[in-house]
Amino acid sequence: MVQTRSMAKAVQKRTLQTRARLLSVARDLVKTSGYEGLRVEEVVLGAGVAKGTFFAHFRDKDALMEILIGAELDSSLDQAEAGPVPVSIPDMISVMRPYHLCMKQERYVFDLILRYSGAAAIAEIGPIANTLGRYVYLVEEWVKAGSYRTDISPELIAEGVQGFAIQSMSLQFCALHASTTFEDRLKVYWDAWMLPQSPSN
Amino acid sequence: MVQTRSMAKAVQKRTLQTRARLLSVARDLVKTSGYEGLRVEEVVLGAGVAKGTFFAHFRDKDALMEILIGAELDSSLDQAEAGPVPVSIPDMISVMRPYHLCMKQERYVFDLILRYSGAAAIAEIGPIANTLGRYVYLVEEWVKAGSYRTDISPELIAEGVQGFAIQSMSLQFCALHASTTFEDRLKVYWDAWMLPQSPSN
Amino acid sequence: MVQTRSMAKAVQKRTLQTRARLLSVARDLVKTSGYEGLRVEEVVLGAGVAKGTFFAHFRDKDALMEILIGAELDSSLDQAEAGPVPVSIPDMISVMRPYHLCMKQERYVFDLILRYSGAAAIAEIGPIANTLGRYVYLVEEWVKAGSYRTDISPELIAEGVQGFAIQSMSLQFCALHASTTFEDRLKVYWDAWMLPQSPSN
Amino acid sequence: MVQTRSMAKAVQKRTLQTRARLLSVARDLVKTSGYEGLRVEEVVLGAGVAKGTFFAHFRDKDALMEILIGAELDSSLDQAEAGPVPVSIPDMISVMRPYHLCMKQERYVFDLILRYSGAAAIAEIGPIANTLGRYVYLVEEWVKAGSYRTDISPELIAEGVQGFAIQSMSLQFCALHASTTFEDRLKVYWDAWMLPQSPSN
DNA sequence: TATGAATGAGCGTTCATTCAT
DNA sequence: TATGAATGAACGCTCATTCAT
Numbered sequence: 001m002v003q004t005r006s007m008a009k010a011v012q013k014r015t016l017q018t019r020a021r022l023l024s025v026a027r028d029l030v031k032t033s034g035y036e037g038l039r040v041e042e043v044v045l046g047a048g049v050a051k052g053t054f055f056a057h058f059r060d061k062d063a064l065m066e067i068l069i070g071a072e073l074d075s076s077l078d079q080a081e082a083g084p085v086p087v088s089i090p091d092m093i094s095v096m097r098p099y100h101l102c103m104k105q106e107r108y109v110f111d112l113i114l115r116y117s118g119a120a121a122i123a124e125i126g127p128i129a130n131t132l133g134r135y136v137y138l139v140e141e142w143v144k145a146g147s148y149r150t151d152i153s154p155e156l157i158a159e160g161v162q163g164f165a166i167q168s169m170s171l172q173f174c175a176l177h178a179s180t181t182f183e184d185r186l187k188v189y190w191d192a193w194m195l196p197q198s199p200s201n
Numbered sequence: 202m203v204q205t206r207s208m209a210k211a212v213q214k215r216t217l218q219t220r221a222r223l224l225s226v227a228r229d230l231v232k233t234s235g236y237e238g239l240r241v242e243e244v245v246l247g248a249g250v251a252k253g254t255f256f257a258h259f260r261d262k263d264a265l266m267e268i269l270i271g272a273e274l275d276s277s278l279d280q281a282e283a284g285p286v287p288v289s290i291p292d293m294i295s296v297m298r299p300y301h302l303c304m305k306q307e308r309y310v311f312d313l314i315l316r317y318s319g320a321a322a323i324a325e326i327g328p329i330a331n332t333l334g335r336y337v338y339l340v341e342e343w344v345k346a347g348s349y350r351t352d353i354s355p356e357l358i359a360e361g362v363q364g365f366a367i368q369s370m371s372l373q374f375c376a377l378h379a380s381t382t383f384e385d386r387l388k389v390y391w392d393a394w395m396l397p398q399s400p401s402n
Numbered sequence: 403m404v405q406t407r408s409m410a411k412a413v414q415k416r417t418l419q420t421r422a423r424l425l426s427v428a429r430d431l432v433k434t435s436g437y438e439g440l441r442v443e444e445v446v447l448g449a450g451v452a453k454g455t456f457f458a459h460f461r462d463k464d465a466l467m468e469i470l471i472g473a474e475l476d477s478s479l480d481q482a483e484a485g486p487v488p489v490s491i492p493d494m495i496s497v498m499r500p501y502h503l504c505m506k507q508e509r510y511v512f513d514l515i516l517r518y519s520g521a522a523a524i525a526e527i528g529p530i531a532n533t534l535g536r537y538v539y540l541v542e543e544w545v546k547a548g549s550y551r552t553d554i555s556p557e558l559i560a561e562g563v564q565g566f567a568i569q570s571m572s573l574q575f576c577a578l579h580a581s582t583t584f585e586d587r588l589k590v591y592w593d594a595w596m597l598p599q600s601p602s603n
Numbered sequence: 604m605v606q607t608r609s610m611a612k613a614v615q616k617r618t619l620q621t622r623a624r625l626l627s628v629a630r631d632l633v634k635t636s637g638y639e640g641l642r643v644e645e646v647v648l649g650a651g652v653a654k655g656t657f658f659a660h661f662r663d664k665d666a667l668m669e670i671l672i673g674a675e676l677d678s679s680l681d682q683a684e685a686g687p688v689p690v691s692i693p694d695m696i697s698v699m700r701p702y703h704l705c706m707k708q709e710r711y712v713f714d715l716i717l718r719y720s721g722a723a724a725i726a727e728i729g730p731i732a733n734t735l736g737r738y739v740y741l742v743e744e745w746v747k748a749g750s751y752r753t754d755i756s757p758e759l760i761a762e763g764v765q766g767f768a769i770q771s772m773s774l775q776f777c778a779l780h781a782s783t784t785f786e787d788r789l790k791v792y793w794d795a796w797m798l799p800q801s802p803s804n
Numbered sequence: 805t806a807t808g809a810a811t812g813a814g815c816g817t818t819c820a821t822t823c824a825t
Numbered sequence: 826t827a828t829g830a831a832t833g834a835a836c837g838c839t840c841a842t843t844c845a846t
Contacts (some may be wrong), residue, residue: 015805018258040841050807052843057805061841111316117371151398160365160390174318174330189361192353194354197398215824216830241815251832256816416845417809442836452811457837517714531777540789553800562792565770566763572720576732591763599754599800643820653828655822660826664820692833 019057021047026064032182035065036108059124065124066116069109070127072102077134085145089190092182096165104169104182114166136162148194157194164189220258222248227269236266237309264327267317270310271328273303278335286346290391293343294384297366300336305370305383315367337363349395358395365390412542422461423449428470437467438510465528468518471511472529474504479536487547491592494544495585500539506571506584516568538564550596559596566591629667638668639711662788664741666729669719672712673730675705680737688748692793693713695745696786699768702738707772707785717769718727751797762799 025046031042040061044054055091058064076098086092116128125133139158146155168185171177177185226247230239241262245255259265277300287293305311317329340359349358369386427448431440442463445455460466478501488494506512518530541560550559570587628649632641643664645753647657689695707713719731728736742761751760771788774780780788795796 002232018805044808051841052808053806055842111312114315114371115312117375149398152393156389156393159368160393163364163368163390164361166368167360170315170367188357189364192357192361193394197350197352219830240813249833252816253818253833257830262815292834441834452813453837454812454839455810458809462837463835513714513718516717516773519773551800554795558791558795561770562767562795565766565792568773569762569766569769572717572769576720587823590759591766594755594759594763595796599752621826647829654820655829656827658821 016052018047018049022054022057022064023067026068030068034108035069035106039064054164058085061113062116065112066126066128069102069113070131071112073099073128073131074134077131077138081112081138085142087146089194092139092190093186094165096135097183100165100182100186101171103165104172107173110169126170134160143194147196149196160193161190164193203318216372217258219248219250219254221248223255223258223265224268231269235309236270236307236313239266263313266313267327267329270303270314271332274300274329274332275335277303277334278339281396282339286343288347290388290395293340293391296385298384301366301383301387304366305373308374311361333363337394344395348396348397361394362391365394420449420451420455424451424456424459424466425469428466436473436510437508437514440467442466443558464514464518467514468528468530470537471504471515472533475501475515475530475533476536478504479533479540483540489548491589491596494541494592495588499585502567502571502584502588505567506574508511509575512571512575534564549590549598562595563592566595608611621650621652621656623653625657625660625667626670629671633671638672638709638715641668665715665719668715669729669731670718672705673734676716676731676734677737679705680734682740684741688745690749692768692790692797695742695793696789699738700786701770703768703785703789706768707775713772713776735765746797750799752799754799763796764793767796770780 008021022043026038026043029042029046038061040051040054043064044051058067082097083095084172086095102109103113113128113132116126117132136155136158139161140154143154143157143161148154165186168182168189171180171185172182227239227244230243230247239262241252241255244265245252255265259268265349280299281296284296287296289308304314314329314333316342317327318333337356337359340362341355344355344358349355366387369383369390372381373383374387424445428440431444431448440463442453442456443470445466446453456466460469481500482497485497488497499526504511505515515530515534518528519534538557538560542556545556545559545563550556567588570584570591573582573587574584627645629641629646632645632649641664643654643657646667647654651722657667661670682701683698686698689698706711706716716731716735719729720735739758742764743757746757746760746764751757768789771785771792774783774788775785
């Protein structure tokens, strides 16, 4: 059968709608039962499509997860980027709060982000790896604009900043260190890492 | 009937023997097929005990994993502790090499360590959380004995040292950053974190 | 995509084939090792399907049992129904012999039938409850066609007939009453229950 | 070591105490979680003895069950026996109510009673088989004392009476017949079974 | 694209019962 | 008698992923 242009368009439209419906249902389900509780079964049921259709749209379940979480993280960074450049470390902590909150909302999410912080192959840098890259880049810019230690490159500083953020979250999931809050710990680390060393110490 | 000390011991002995046999078989199997390839079925077969016995000794498979990996990490630390105190960062990297190698030998192991680095409840601080604590403590001692930055506490330095080690491993599992080796990256981070800032920079 | 009738059928056909294969393998295994000896593992092995597939077709092992035993009982009733209406109690005993034999072939089967003779909820009246219903209905028809006591309804007679059959089987599984055979006992009960009382007694 | 008479007595006393404690704990647990929910583990925990001790006192778990349920049934019969001879079928139903209630309190109990209604060997007539025998004997006496059908022996009547009681309970556990209550059904059956047939019917 | 039955491979459970001490 | 670790043997489950249609 000849496939006319309009038919192709119609098909494409339906495809996009299916994909959108899957994503929307998934987002709703996450609100109810969290990321860890998300089941492909429930997503396809809610979207009214067959299981196979899900995998025609997303390579695997994690691909969907990456999209959902990546989007959440990205919008946090959008906010951070939209505001004024933070001029102090507490300021930076405050601006990055939405991002950090998203990352540590669930142990499952945190683990998944760590796992996807790199991609299996360079060609496949996914939404999460991308957002972590954006994080470093953003901090790097802030560092350049502020007065922080100058003995190492702003990029290295930014990488360490991210590393300490992750470390602080790790410790939060650990009962041993539950006494100190995430942001208190973060401040200690970031201070020690970013500021020029006081000569007297 | 009066239960004498020797009776109690006799019973406990059999229990300990069974447990030791399970652990020994598991260790052998790990040598062959790696941690990820370990099968409970094979462990009980090798130990000549029933499956129920396995679960009477270990809450679940992960509990065994924690013990095996924890022991391996612990013996790496024993080695590190037995030798002379490292006097430089490259030295420290070299002394910690067995520990780091153990941690990054398998993605599965690394993920499991991260997952168990904290426990759900204080009462359950397992062998892995414990070994990470020892790591920090050891580094802290080294820091005290050497000439590193003095503006922050040796404990804080040690925590950061561990954080950068983990971050460097994470990046190694990531194709994006495969160009730099783990220890090269580690040196950059540790230098920037531990050394006093050079005044000229 | 429009789902045509033939597509739906095609899918259903495969499902039915798998189900039929599972049932057929199970029936063969029962012939060899009895109902009690049936193993789910062997069924799926014989049918060449995965274990998950078994549980996609049958809620649990008992659900399969119900179907197998229900079918066997049903075919006994088919036989009974196909022949001429029994004109006496010994005749009735003889016609019901295959059904009774099936029911008491294994203690396991008898217990399972009793357990499933009622269902937890009306919606779940299974094959076994159903066959017991058919039994009563069949006997009721026979009673209507014969000359039995008329002071109570044929349906009530039929219910009692079934009750005495089950009671007689129960007693057969009991060493205390092993001296009397099942059918002898059954005759005594059924005579006393179904026949008009002799005036002289 | 010579075992004196007084020592033997002391030992025996302790043994009986252990047994009594096991029974008492079991009875308490049954009150809480029912017969089906009773676990040997919990019994020995409550009694403060080891698992093996349980099996030194009771052949198996069912032996304990038989004792517990048998005692309950026996005391119901004691009550029935203590009162005046019932003079009508409704009267009989009322007198037997405690016994029937005990028997149908749990599906598990009912099934167990059926299973133990006979014993595996004549030598081992257990408490439950015994109580069912008492039931028949008691009814037989009542039948002899009243005016019921005379065409069959009082013993046969009594056996049927018990059979119909069991059948009525069976039907109660069956959703199909939930509309009629146990005692209503019982009256219909017993009337039809025990009374002389009215000539006009 | 869409369908949905089938896959898969191992984990954890169950808990009455046994037996060496 | 008393102990309690060990047994046993199968069940049911999990649930993302595949593939023939």
